[in-house]
Amino acid sequence: MNISLHDKRFEPYIKEVAIQNRISAIAEQLSDDYRGKRPLFISMLNGAFWFTADLLKSFTGDCEISFVKYRSYQGLQSSGEVMQSLGIDVDIKDRDVVILEDIIDTGRTLSVFLEILMQHQPGSVKIATLLIKPETLQFPLVPDYVGFEIPNDFIVGYGLDYDGLGRNLRNLYVLEK
Numbered sequence: 001m002n003i004s005l006h007d008k009r010f011e012p013y014i015k016e017v018a019i020q021n022r023i024s025a026i027a028e029q030l031s032d033d034y035r036g037k038r039p040l041f042i043s044m045l046n047g048a049f050w051f052t053a054d055l056l057k058s059f060t061g062d063c064e065i066s067f068v069k070y071r072s073y074q075g076l077q078s079s080g081e082v083m084q085s086l087g088i089d090v091d092i093k094d095r096d097v098v099i100l101e102d103i104i105d106t107g108r109t110l111s112v113f114l115e116i117l118m119q120h121q122p123g124s125v126k127i128a129t130l131l132i133k134p135e136t137l138q139f140p141l142v143p144d145y146v147g148f149e150i151p152n153d154f155i156v157g158y159g160l161d162y163d164g165l166g167r168n169l170r171n172l173y174v175l176e177k
């Protein structure tokens with residue numbers, strides 16, 4: 001069923017069950033890759049809150065979690081600026097870090113964050129993202145774990161918002177054309 005958020009209409013895109021299946025597969029892969037280690041997951045708020053919760057429920061080894069909060073999107077577009085409202089507040093030195101993102105669009109947010117993260121001298125860094133828009137990417141990022149590659153369309157739901165609305169939707173929706 002199509003939905004309305006503010007002044008826009010959105011149509012169903014990826015169903016909850018498909019999202020959960022992909023996240024379980026990523027969690028299984030991460031559990032294998034980090035067996036015997038204690039990764040530090042860093043979740044990029046706000047959008048990644050749901051991805052983070054579901055992924056960690058299926059991760060089987062020891063792990064820690066920390067949150068940062070960056071913002072670059074306004075309405076349907078990247079503002080071109082990345083603002084930090086919650087920075088790194090844990091010791092990162094020599095840790096195996098896995099960054100959790102809901103979406104890589106232009107890649108600007110993650111590029112800015114990676115630069116900051118590297119100053120803290122992590123032992124290793126990998127990136128897990130639920131969604132990536134390869135056509136839109138403007139920064140040289142190669143995520144290690146990807147849920148879905150999608151075209152350059154505006155998505156809401158499952159943590160992603162349009163001007164604050166839509167984060168609570170269990171499925172993903174795409175802007176009507």
Ligand SMILES: O=P(O)(O)OC[C@H]1O[C@H](OP(=O)(O)OP(=O)(O)O)[C@H](O)[C@@H]1O
Nearest residue numbers: 045046047071072073105106107108109
């Ligand atoms: O690759 P980019 O073009 O930088 O876009 C991706 C970023 O945009 C969204 O965050 P947003 O700025 O909307 O903040 P939010 O997580 O609070 O929704 C999303 O959660 C990513 O962090």
Ligand code: HPA
Nearest residue numbers: 073105153154155160161
């Ligand atoms: O497609 C998107 N939807 C919601 N938020 C976003 N932030 C970057 N891209 C998107």
